[in-house]
Amino acid sequence: MDNQQPTGEECTAATDVSISQERRMVALECTYEIEVLNNTLRDLGESMRGSNVSPEELSRMWLVIRGATARLEDLNCVVMSVLDEDDDIDNLSRRVRGTRRGAARATHNAH
Numbered sequence: 001m002d003n004q005q006p007t008g009e010e011c012t013a014a015t016d017v018s019i020s021q022e023r024r025m026v027a028l029e030c031t032y033e034i035e036v037l038n039n040t041l042r043d044l045g046e047s048m049r050g051s052n053v054s055p056e057e058l059s060r061m062w063l064v065i066r067g068a069t070a071r072l073e074d075l076n077c078v079v080m081s082v083l084d085e086d087d088d089i090d091n092l093s094r095r096v097r098g099t100r101r102g103a104a105r106a107t108h109n110a111h
Contacts, residue, residue, distance in 0.1 A: 019082065026092050027082040030075040033096070037068045037075075 019027070044061055053061070078095050081087040093099070 017083070019085075020089070022089050023082045023085070023092070026089065026096050027079050029096050030079045030082075034072060034075050034079075037072055041065060041068055 044064060048061065074095060078092050081092055
């Protein structure tokens, strides 16, 4: 098996990818949340720089970082699934929003 790096020619020969509006919105929500989490982690790191942080505060920050990185990993998987179309939109939406696609509409319309 040949493991050579692509030359770029392969990339220009690729076809356009068509993504449904629903899949596109899920991916956009993921990228927005990834950006917010990234900025939050950066700010947290900056707040720790040169300060006398108590062990309790360090423990709290560690939990925040651990939770944020787990969420970043999940969001990254969702974006990859959106692009590869290897999961249904209801599952992807639930992973991003915590609800099924259209669940909020159905609840709203019932009232």
